[in-house]
Amino acid sequence: MNVSEAIRTKRAVRQFTDQPIPDDALQAILKAGQHAQSSKNVQPWRFVVVRERDTLVRLSQCGTYAGHLAGAAMGIALIMQPGYEFDIGQAAAYMQLAAWELGIGSCLATIYEPDKAKAILGVPDAWDFKYALSFGYPQPRPASATKRKTQRLPLTELVHWEHW
Numbered sequence: 001m002n003v004s005e006a007i008r009t010k011r012a013v014r015q016f017t018d019q020p021i022p023d024d025a026l027q028a029i030l031k032a033g034q035h036a037q038s039s040k041n042v043q044p045w046r047f048v049v050v051r052e053r054d055t056l057v058r059l060s061q062c063g064t065y066a067g068h069l070a071g072a073a074m075g076i077a078l079i080m081q082p083g084y085e086f087d088i089g090q091a092a093a094y095m096q097l098a099a100w101e102l103g104i105g106s107c108l109a110t111i112y113e114p115d116k117a118k119a120i121l122g123v124p125d126a127w128d129f130k131y132a133l134s135f136g137y138p139q140p141r142p143a144s145a146t147k148r149k150t151q152r153l154p155l156t157e158l159v160h161w162e163h164w
């Protein structure tokens with residue numbers, strides 16, 4: 001799969017099979033995050049890999065829409081220096097695309113209760129924990145189940161040329 005195909009076909013995956021993620025795939029995902037771009041190359045992130053079911057379930061209870069973490073083969077907590085939300089998004093996207101290339105689905109989870117989530121993982125006070133990623137092999141779903149929601153706005157609506 002080339003980069004443009006990965007970008008075009010990647011969808012949020014929230015339901016996963018029980019198949020564990022092999023170590024080489026995990027390394028590829030982590031390296032993609034490691035190589036992401038960041039402002040002034042500060043690399044304002046740390047990644048906490050979570051595979052213990054109990055911890056995933058507890059994290060899934062830290063956000064209204066974080067439930068998919070409970071059934072993930074693996075979660076990665078995206079820990080960031082305060083104020084670097086754009087940067088952590090870059091690392092997340094790189095990791096998600098690297099996973100997709102390997103047939104591994106993923107989805108972001110917004111952490112609405114950061115203090116509770118930080119306590120679960122023992123994250124130091126100086127760091128923020130606002131997002132986590134679920135990863136796993138996708139549970140097969142009929143294409144019709146996701147079609148409407150996955151549509152993107154047309155370029156004619158998104159793009160302005162030379163001036164707004």
Ligand SMILES: Cc1cc2nc3c(=O)[nH]c(=O)nc-3n(C[C@H](O)[C@H](O)[C@H](O)COP(=O)(O)O)c2cc1C
Nearest residue numbers: 010011012014063065066107108109110149150151
């Ligand atoms: C900043 C951000 C936060 C998100 N938070 C959640 C979340 O809390 N729960 C969730 O299920 N999906 C979350 N998502 C995933 C989006 O819902 C998903 O990317 C979007 O609906 C497009 O999905 P698609 O690529 O399958 O079309 C988040 C995505 C982003 C970029």
